[in-house]
Amino acid sequence: MVVDIMTAKQAATKWGITTRRVNELIRDGRIKDIQKVGSSWVMPADTQKPTDLRKERYKKTSREESE
Numbered sequence: 001m002v003v004d005i006m007t008a009k010q011a012a013t014k015w016g017i018t019t020r021r022v023n024e025l026i027r028d029g030r031i032k033d034i035q036k037v038g039s040s041w042v043m044p045a046d047t048q049k050p051t052d053l054r055k056e057r058y059k060k061t062s063r064e065e066s067e
Contacts, residue, residue, distance in 0.1 A: 004045035004058055015049040 030050040
């Protein structure tokens with residue numbers, strides 16, 4: 001079985017974020033099925049961008065302030 005893969009740099013381009021942010025998501029365990037090949041991180045090409053918990057935290061704070 002052949003699986004299409006993408007690197008952290010390709011994921012950053014696809015998701016519209018920086019490579020550094022992708023590496024933070026990897027470090028935090030937020031991306032599933034990640035593997036290290038040599039010095040590069042790779043993942044299945046259909047991997048979805050994790051939700052940004054920073055935005056969720058902001059929404060929660062904003063709601064609490066308006067109450």
